Amino acid sequence: MEKIIVPLGTRSYPIHIGAGLLDSLGVYVREALGDITVAVVTDDNVAPLYLGRAVRSLQSAGLTVKSITLPHGETTKCLNRLSDLYNFLCHARITRRDAVIALGGGVIGDLTGLAAATFLRGVHFVQLPTTLLAQVDSSVGGKVAVDLPQGKNLVGAFYQPDLVLIDPDTLNTLTDEFWRDGLGEVVKYGCINDAALFALLEECAPGGREALMTRIETILQHCVQAKADVVAQDERDTGLRMTLNFGHTIAHAVETCQHYEGLRHGEAVSLGMHIITRLTEARGITAPGTADRLDALLTALNMPMQLPAIPEADLLAAMGMDKKSAGKTLRVIVLQEIGRCHIHPTDVSFFNGMTSA
Numbered sequence: 001m002e003k004i005i006v007p008l009g010t011r012s013y014p015i016h017i018g019a020g021l022l023d024s025l026g027v028y029v030r031e032a033l034g035d036i037t038v039a040v041v042t043d044d045n046v047a048p049l050y051l052g053r054a055v056r057s058l059q060s061a062g063l064t065v066k067s068i069t070l071p072h073g074e075t076t077k078c079l080n081r082l083s084d085l086y087n088f089l090c091h092a093r094i095t096r097r098d099a100v101i102a103l104g105g106g107v108i109g110d111l112t113g114l115a116a117a118t119f120l121r122g123v124h125f126v127q128l129p130t131t132l133l134a135q136v137d138s139s140v141g142g143k144v145a146v147d148l149p150q151g152k153n154l155v156g157a158f159y160q161p162d163l164v165l166i167d168p169d170t171l172n173t174l175t176d177e178f179w180r181d182g183l184g185e186v187v188k189y190g191c192i193n194d195a196a197l198f199a200l201l202e203e204c205a206p207g208g209r210e211a212l213m214t215r216i217e218t219i220l221q222h223c224v225q226a227k228a229d230v231v232a233q234d235e236r237d238t239g240l241r242m243t244l245n246f247g248h249t250i251a252h253a254v255e256t257c258q259h260y261e262g263l264r265h266g267e268a269v270s271l272g273m274h275i276i277t278r279l280t281e282a283r284g285i286t287a288p289g290t291a292d293r294l295d296a297l298l299t300a301l302n303m304p305m306q307l308p309a310i311p312e313a314d315l316l317a318a319m320g321m322d323k324k325s326a327g328k329t330l331r332v333i334v335l336q337e338i339g340r341c342h343i344h345p346t347d348v349s350f351f352n353g354m355t356s357a
């Protein structure tokens with residue numbers, strides 16, 4: 001069992017990582033927040049797998065429990081479902097001393113977090129993330145949001161939870177598609193600030209998902225610590241937190257050009273890390289051999305490195321880099337070597353030739 005504190009002054013909170021924590025949810029919530037009512041929010045894939053155990057654990061600790069199950073998928077992260085949640089919280093008679101618990105992936109975490117941040121001007125918030133992406137990324141850092149038809153995450157807040165419980169056993173039921181999705185971000189942490197994590201991934205990757213699962217607590221601990229360190233120094237995303245966007249400029253462009261119906265986010269990030277590191281190594285910004293090492297790991301993890309057939313001009317346009325951007329300063333996250341990155345000021349010409357990298 002591991003405990004990582006996200007140090008944010010009076011809003012500091014613990015993230016516990018350990019197999020079987022789901023069955024201790026009630027004990028942890030009761031200890032942190034006392035004798036309260038809890039409103040559990042989940043989706044229809046997660047409910048049949050884990051909602052019963054979560055509710056039993058909370059009830060055994062003497063807490064009053066209400067729950068709601070929403071449809072799964074990104075379309076749930078919207079204003080209509082947010083409004084459904086407000087209705088549910090009213091019916092459940094949630095007060096400011098009570099808590100909302102997100103049981104699910106990043107969609108449930110982001111939506112529930114925004115409801116928690118805004119209902120009654122803020123109620124307690126607990127996360128029990130059940131996807132790899134949610135465990136290493138979306139449940140750490142306090143960004144909560146819903147999408148608008150005009151774009152992703154356009155309505156949101158910074159709202160830190162009171163408690164996060166990560167139970168790696170929940171990953172056993174994840175499809176390979178969503179497992180790989182989370183791996184993109186895991187590799188990213190290794191690249192930007194944790195060479196030991198990168199080496200551990202190199203060691204396990206040939207054994208596939210099974211081998212990675214034998215070391216999963218350590219892997220999760222490294223990722224959560226890496227993100228917590230960055231968030232603690234730049235909670236509001238005005239500087240250092242940018243480094244978490246390594247590989248993401250290209251990834252977002254690919255996702256936009258494919259209308260979010262092609263590569264999944266983590267796969268697009270994998271591709272983005274590969275392309276940018278090839279570019280920067282060729283230009284002497286990144287230590288020789290880094291791109292080969294990264295590519296070998298991504299290959300062993302079965303992550304995509306082949307850019308889909310999208311014209312370079314379309315990708316540049318999706319990055320907001322058309323002719324009008326000439327001369328504009330761009331800040332791109334680049335690796336010096338595995339485990340070390342920096343923010344590199346450059347201009348739009350930086351990405352020229354990326355489709356042949």
Ligand SMILES: NC(=O)c1ccc[n+]([C@@H]2O[C@H](COP(=O)([O-])OP(=O)(O)OC[C@H]3O[C@@H](n4cnc5c(N)ncnc54)[C@H](O)[C@@H]3O)[C@@H](O)[C@H]2O)c1
Pocket residue numbers: 043044045046049072073074077104105106107108110130131132133134137138139140141142143144152153170171172173174175178181
């Ligand atoms: N807040 C942040 O800082 C942050 C960071 C990264 C991503 N995000 C957001 O996270 C979202 C993506 O998160 P996600 O990939 O977890 O998506 P998700 O919540 O849609 O979960 C992926 C799928 O897995 C299912 N699922 C969840 N847990 C499962 C389990 N244990 N076993 C079997 N199936 C399970 C879900 O029902 C869903 O179908 C996006 O909306 C993204 O914007 C937020």
Ligand SMILES: [Zn+2]
Pocket residue numbers: 185248265269
């Ligand atoms: Zn990402």
